[in-house]
Amino acid sequence: MNRLPYIRPNIQRLQAGPVNPFRLGSSPSCVEIDGVPVAELARNYGSPLFVFSEKALREKYREAHRAFSRRYPDVQFAWSYKTNYLNAICRVFHQEGSIAEVVSGFEYEKARRNGVDGSKIIFNGPHKERADLERAVNERAMIQVDNIDELLTLASIVRDRTEPVSIALRVHLQTGTHTVWSKFGFNGDDGEVLQIIRRITTLHNLRLQGLHCHVGTFILDPENYRVAARRLVELAIEAEKIGAGQIRYLNLGGGFASHARLHYQYLPPEQTTPSLDRYAEAICETIIGLWPAGRDLPRLYLETGRALVDDAGYLISSVVAVKKRHLPSQMQTAMAAYGKSAAVMPQGNSRHALVLDAGINLLYTTAWYQPKILPARPCLDTPEPTTVFGCLCMNIDVIREDAPLPSLTTGDQVVLHPVGAYNITQSMQFITYRPAVVMIDSERKVHVIRRRENLDYVQELEAIPEHLATRTAVSRPEPHILAVA
Ligand SMILES: *Cc1c(COP(=O)(O)O)cnc(C)c1O
Numbered sequence: 001m002n003r004l005p006y007i008r009p010n011i012q013r014l015q016a017g018p019v020n021p022f023r024l025g026s027s028p029s030c031v032e033i034d035g036v037p038v039a040e041l042a043r044n045y046g047s048p049l050f051v052f053s054e055k056a057l058r059e060k061y062r063e064a065h066r067a068f069s070r071r072y073p074d075v076q077f078a079w080s081y082k083t084n085y086l087n088a089i090c091r092v093f094h095q096e097g098s099i100a101e102v103v104s105g106f107e108y109e110k111a112r113r114n115g116v117d118g119s120k121i122i123f124n125g126p127h128k129e130r131a132d133l134e135r136a137v138n139e140r141a142m143i144q145v146d147n148i149d150e151l152l153t154l155a156s157i158v159r160d161r162t163e164p165v166s167i168a169l170r171v172h173l174q175t176g177t178h179t180v181w182s183k184f185g186f187n188g189d190d191g192e193v194l195q196i197i198r199r200i201t202t203l204h205n206l207r208l209q210g211l212h213c214h215v216g217t218f219i220l221d222p223e224n225y226r227v228a229a230r231r232l233v234e235l236a237i238e239a240e241k242i243g244a245g246q247i248r249y250l251n252l253g254g255g256f257a258s259h260a261r262l263h264y265q266y267l268p269p270e271q272t273t274p275s276l277d278r279y280a281e282a283i284c285e286t287i288i289g290l291w292p293a294g295r296d297l298p299r300l301y302l303e304t305g306r307a308l309v310d311d312a313g314y315l316i317s318s319v320v321a322v323k324k325r326h327l328p329s330q331m332q333t334a335m336a337a338y339g340k341s342a343a344v345m346p347q348g349n350s351r352h353a354l355v356l357d358a359g360i361n362l363l364y365t366t367a368w369y370q371p372k373i374l375p376a377r378p379c380l381d382t383p384e385p386t387t388v389f390g391c392l393c394m395n396i397d398v399i400r401e402d403a404p405l406p407s408l409t410t411g412d413q414v415v416l417h418p419v420g421a422y423n424i425t426q427s428m429q430f431i432t433y434r435p436a437v438v439m440i441d442s443e444r445k446v447h448v449i450r451r452r453e454n455l456d457y458v459q460e461l462e463a464i465p466e467h468l469a470t471r472t473a474v475s476r477p478e479p480h481i482l483a484v485a
Helices: 037-045 052-069 085-098 104-111 130-138 148-160 192-202 223-241 276-290 306-312 330-337 455-460
Strands: 049-053 075-080 099-100 121-123 142-145 164-172 206-212 248-250 299-302 315-325 350-356 372-375 384-389 396-404 413-417 438-442 448-449
Touching: 037 049, 037 315, 037 413, 037 438, 037 448, 052 075, 052 085, 052 192, 052 276, 052 299, 052 306, 052 396, 075 085, 085 099, 085 104, 085 223, 085 448, 099 104, 104 121, 104 130, 121 130, 130 142, 130 148, 142 148, 148 192, 148 206, 164 192, 164 223, 192 206, 192 223, 192 350, 206 223, 223 248, 223 276, 276 299, 306 315, 350 396, 372 396
Parallel strands: 049 438, 075 099, 075 299, 099 121, 121 142, 142 164, 164 206, 206 248, 248 299, 350 384
Antiparallel strands: 049 315, 315 350, 315 413, 372 413, 384 396, 438 448
16 A cells, blocks of 8 residues: 655744734834944934944854854854955954855955964855965965866966865755755766866875865755755765775855845744754754764864844934835836835835935845834834835835835934845945944944945045046037027
């Protein structure tokens, strides 16, 4: 008789949110950040303003480190610079014990200036300049080779050296729910990696020491890591069989989810974002379970970015205009085309709308996520779906299509959260100055960690050719005046 396979019951606590705010007749608000009033921050440092909580950064790092070190004897975190490379942020993580993970010569330089020794830098990325590779070799950085051209460049750099140089290979894998990021590294499923490893054994002075896989980003299902860890262990065993020596470290990259909310995500992040323990369990159990008995376990590197920094970052912004927005019926389709949620579209033809003093040039991640937007003062009236526009002169500058907000007026402040990952490194200067960034320390002291931009800063690299430097106008013929018909 055919029987269905037995599935172990899985009991998960359902975390109910607060009582429906629509019925309660009041809106959630964010009056202070780490004990410092939002109004005071905006008054002292201007609006908009990025705010980071040092306490939240340190607590999250410790939570992540604990989750892994409880389960695995040799764990090392490497701060993913591109997620947020403001020096103060990097230094918090370095103080906590994190080394650096960089993906370009620029980031490598930045990590060195932050006092990170070359041997404590993991060098990733699909484009490493020859000069950067030479430096990384000299300073014993952990180079994670992305492609065959890079491997051959390295081989030529190390050919005449007296000592062998250690490298790792970046691998991409089919891990389940996530699309394979095949842009990066070598294919770990079809034998390509093994071919490359065989090739390395024939190259003078290169030793394979590690295998790296960064599955992707915002991975909501920890099972992807179970698959990735299993494949890396299998590849490590095969690598040794074909004469590459023992693999000393496995690097599982980053990708753990923060408490951001994707477009079209129905449940709140509190219910969808796995705990760091669940990621740690998937990775550590797998490696410990499959690593050959009697062999030292490999060191485990993690390059967690957004899960450590996203929730610690806020953007304070001010309402500069209140509008009604007309919504023609084709709007839903149009919005869907922009990838913005049209879920709470009222049948009536208009909606509340606000304009903020910050735009999507500061909030690049709103292309994928919907930040929470909270008023900075307690509000008693009922939240209504509100379109939140940014301040740019572009129709696509929509921060949220339908944020539930009480009625606000010009001058009111709002707090956007979480926005700590990628927004600052990917922000662009456009028609206005980028805002200051402050960090609140554990004693509630506020520190400016990046000043607001000004005209001198923005124009610093510009040059005016000599023939444009004088004030005299070029003589030109009189303009032809069109006759009025
Ligand atoms: C971007 C990146 C990370 C960090 O990813 P998160 O999703 O922010 O955790 C880690 N490793 C590599 C190679 C990356 O490119």
